[in-house]
Amino acid sequence: MKDKNREAYKEEAYELLAELEESLLALEASPEDEELIGRVFRAMHTIKGSGAMFGFEDIASFTHEVETVFDLVRDGQVRVTKDLVDLSLAARDEIRAMLEGDEPEDVHQRPGIIAGFRGLIPGAAGEAGSGPAPAPPGEEDSWAGAPATYRIRFRPAADIFLSGANPCHLLNELRQLGDFNVVAQTEAIPFLADINPERCYTSWDLFLTTSRGFDAIADVFIFVADDSELDIQMIDDGTADRGDYKKLGEILVARGDLDEDSLTRLLAQRQLIGEALISTGLVSGDKVESALVEQRHVRAAQKKRQENEGAASIRVPSAKLDKLVDLVGELVTVQARLSQTAINFQDSQLTAIAEEVERLTGDLRDNALNMRMLPIGTIFSKFQRLVRDLSGELGRQVGLITAGAETELDKTVLERLNDPLVHLLRNSLDHGIESPEVRVQLGKPARGKISLTASHAGAQVIIRVQDDGRGLDQEAIRAKAVQLGWLAPEVEISDKELFSFIMSPGFSTAREVTSVSGRGVGMDVVKKAIEALQGSIEIDSQKGVGTSITIKLPLTLAIIEGLLVTIEEDYFVVPLSVVTECVELTREDVARAHGHKMARVRDEIVPYVHLRERFAMEGLPPAIEQIVITEMNGSKVGLVVDQVIGEQQTVIKSLGRVYRHVAGISGATLLGDGTVALILDAAQLVQGQAGELLN
Amino acid sequence: MSASSLAETGQYLTFKLDEEVFALDISKVREVLDFTKITKVPQTPDFMLGVINLRGSVMPVVDMRLKFGLSKTETTVNTCIIIVEIDLDGEVAMLGALVDSVQEVMELDPDQIEPPPRIGTRLNTKFIKGMGKQGEGFLIIIDIDKVFSADELIMAQEMGGEQLPLAETG
Incomplete structure (x- = not known):
């Protein structure tokens, strides 16, 4: 225990x-x-x-x-x-x-x-040296106590101005103590002709939620208390849970503005009590107003407290949530089978039930997945520290700006995102941001800026790490790529493609490029980690201005939208997030390309991977095949399949240890009829193709 | 450990590959299934047949005949998939083993079991736990953990990978 x-x-x-x-x-x-x-x-x-x-x-x-x-x-x-x-x-x-x-x-x-x-500690240095015992745990501290709400009725003496005191200053002082509401009671103010400007006619009802305690409030009034009417009462001790605060009538009775008999009589009339009170003239409008403010104030304080206490949330071990998501995944599969069966039976009653189950399963799935969502801010706060410590170490002046901390991501995605982000931030700090002296020479502010932002875009989360450092050196990267034989000297390629070289293994290890281009250590590791999360990464940079790295991730890893395709008898699923379109590939198209695996899609030439060949599958392709065009890192590559069936909610199942490292396959899923379909790892398949193209 | 478990259960599931009878410690067997459709996972060695749907989970299946150097299994009405629990580097994994037919569950006393022979078998002797005497004949008690040890599976995968025109080779 x-x-x-x-x-x-x-x-x-x-x-x-x-x-x-x-x-x-x-x-x-x-x-x-x-x-x-x-x-x-x-x-x-x-x-x-x-x-x-x-x-x-x-x-x-x-x-x-x-x-x-x-x-x-x-x-x-x-x-x-x-x-x-x-x-x-x-x-x-x-x-x-x-x-x-x-x-x-x-x-x-x-x-x-x-x-x-x-x-x-001023004046006490070394004095408290003899190992002070910790204070007993239950020790009362007026500050750290739970915030309580007080009602203060303050009616200053009419001649308060003569003593030089200004009631407004007192109110402002109270405002410092906590959450504060003021209602002025103006009924004592006479007609204009009778007003003596040197007298104070107004009194106040004040509501204050503070953790400073009663004495702190009394202290504020210490110089005026003798002449004024002052009544401080605790109306909410900060422990009562939930439940509504008193009703309006009860508040007025508690204040002594109304006696109980009148209240009972009024309540019998079943009018809105506030209006009833005013219309009968039992209580003035000001007083009702004040009571209403009190009600609102206390309710707000209670609500805030509940939020702070997190009474509405419970702790659940994450393993239980994982299990729940697993079960929901299986339910989704069974539901798909039920729907399929219902269609086959053509029984309207069964169909109705199947549709109902489909709707419920969908809701259940969304809810279950939602439970595993965590705001990305939980890892952002760690980065503040990282940047602070590192910039001290490296002699840089850097401010980290974060935005979109509330963006939610699946727990597992978030956990595995930490290391890549740390890497990117380190890179920005180490190679991106210049030292303060250099920055000043370049006319930049001495203090560098790194921004880390997260936002939603459809079923994806976009995370961007941006710095205003020296940026990447296109020429140096180009020279290195040519030197490595990855790029023919005369070939024109876009900056994006050029930058993607620094994320290839082998490129990054070259120190001399790193020192010029200012980046590249372990970028291939980052890229791998992001791709393992079904995400993509893109670099954009301008020399001397800065670098921006954009990561796109799916919201969850458990269930994805997929495109179901077939090759021969086998089913495969392509993650829909990378698919842009599907086009036909006829025998004539193949013949026209003279053996090159290229297809003309409108005005573009798109290379493709022939999956039937790639997977060494037996049988002959149909006369008209389909190309599923995928787009990753800004370049398009097609995947050739026999047939495209359609969209499919895909519950991702692991292939287990035995098939963990199969190239081009990231997992499996079960179809409505119980058949196993394999999920294609488009990034890996396409990477293979890119390698072939360069040969 | 293996010796004591041998003595403890004493019960074996026997199955046939070709004409030879093999035995598996019953504590390793989860269940026996009829042959069902297997989805081939591309770019893997031949003996790794693919995956099946076992009540909602995806289960890999291995052709025991190919694994033991026999010809590929021809599917008949007797063809079965034995779901076994194996210890992969301390992690329990489940796997389906495709066999020609399943015979029976039988008991063997420790004195009916002899140590594996050094020679005279087609099978790699490290896969054999012992030889059980059954009337006039013998049955081969296999050590399923060794057959499917992580090394064996990974080696197989690397072999499978080499046949492919992978990007890295260029």
């Missing part, structure tokens, strides 16, 4: 650490942001508190040191500096290491970090 709790704590702590990192990095950019300081403090506080509770005493005592300093930061006694952020990030890593339990090697770092933090 205890272990389970410790696991839960660890998991929570990892999340807090991620949040902490994010906040710290944001804090570096805007050191005065009190909300961020608060977030850092609260994260530390929670890690410390629950750490002590679950037996992570070392973490608790270590975190205590950090928390102490941030407490002072909060009070304005210590300023946020780069040193502090550096130190805090180091502390964060240290806590993480402690959580993972591999502390022995790193243990020597800890005293340094602790000393660093103590050094930041």
Whole structure:
């Protein structure tokens, strides 16, 4: 049981650490942001508190040191500096290491970090040296407590202006404490002729959601409290869950604006209570308005709290989700069979049921897949840190801008996307962005910019890594390609095709090109990883201006839209995402090409792969074959098959270990009648073709 | 481990390839299926017949005759696919073995089993666990894990790959 709790704590702590990192990095950019300081403090506080509770005493005592300093930061006694952020990030890593339990090697770092933090405490450096015990976990902290909502009725003395106080300043001060709403009560204001401009006629109903506690509010009014009418009440203690806040009538009764008897009488009239109250003159319009604001304010505070607590979400081990998706996949297959059977039987009742099942299965599939979707922002935040640390190391000044963090991707895709993206960012930093001096000479801002953006486009996600560095050197790449014999010197090719050379294995290892072109280390690895995810990658660059790398990925790997084709008796599926069109290939077309595997599609010459030959299949091709034209990395290649059947929802099944490395086949799927169809790996097939063309 | 499991179960599924009788430890056998349509996976060696649909999962099938150096299996009414569980580098994988016919499940006492002969068999002796005595005749107890060890399968694939005009060769 205890272990389970410790696991839960660890998991929570990892999340807090991620949040902490994010906040710290944001804090570096805007050191005065009190909300961020608060977030850092609260994260530390929670890690410390629950750490002590679950037996992570070392973490608790270590975190205590950090928390102490941030407490002072909060009070304005210590300023946020780069040193502090550096130190805090180091502390964060240290806590993480402690959580993972591999502390022995790193243990020597800890005293340094602790000393660093103590050094930041003004006047107290070294004083608190004798290993302060962690505070008990349950320790009450007025700041870190749950935010509560207060109703403050403030009626300043009529002569408040004479004392030099301005009620508006008080209200502004309250606004600093948290979420704040004001309703002015104007009923005491006399007619214009009777107004004495030196007197204050207005009173206020104020609603404040704050975690600072009662005293903080009372402090605001400390100089005017004696003469004014002041009533501060907690109306929501920040723990009540869900449920609606009180009804309007109840609020007014609770405030003493209305007595209960009148309320009961009014309710009997079954009018909208607000209107009823005003029309009967029992309560003034201002007061009703104020009560309504209170209602809204508390509801908003409660809703926000629920969102923060994530009460609407539960943790599920990802293995269970994977299993669910597997089962849904099988269901989709069975459903396809049912639909097929229903069509064969031509029974209207059966058809109706089959259609119903089809609809439900579709919804179920979408939902199940959706559950595995994670926002890409979960890996973006890690990159902020990476860029920050690397740019320090390499002596660059770089800002990473991310956009589209909310773009969702399948969990497995996301996990496998991490390494390629790290690689691309490293490349941009190391070879793309110039050193600040060079940049200034070139008339660029000293601080380089890398942007990492994600967005949806149909069933695909597009991720772009863009920098404003030195870009790729077309000439150098061209020269190298020619030298390697991959390109004839006189051949004209597009920049895109030229750049795709740097993603070929063998090209990238050449150091001298890397130093000129500024890129190319391990790009083939990146390309492979992206293609393994059924994605594609494209490079665009302008020398001296920058480089942009675009990655296109499918939303999910479990189910794809496919194009079902046949060769001889066998069925194959081509992922629809790469298919642009289908055209016919007749014997005459083949004869006209004089043995070249090229087809004329409108005004273009498109090379093709004859799958029947490629797969060494027996039998003769039909008189008219079909070319499925695919487009990847900007170039078109056809795949020749016997027949195109049509579109097909394809549940991807692994071929298992035995067939793991079959070239040109990425998996299998089951058709409605139970037949196995193989899924073609278009990228691999086409790559083979490209190789043949160069020969 | 193999010796103790031999003693423990003592039960074997026997099947025929050509005229020879082979035996498989019953704990390795998942089920026996009638012959069904097999989808060939291109660019793989001949003995790897392809894949079948086993109640929603895709299952590879191997022709045991080709694997053991006999001629290709001619499909008859007796042709069966034995689904076996094999240990591939510590990972359990399932595989279908196509055989001419399945005979019976029989018990063999340890004293009925003799060590594999050094010579006199067409089969690579490392695939043989022992020779079982059955009346006058012998049956060959095969070590299915060794037959389908990762090395064997990968080697086969590389062989299959070499026959192809792959891009890398140019």
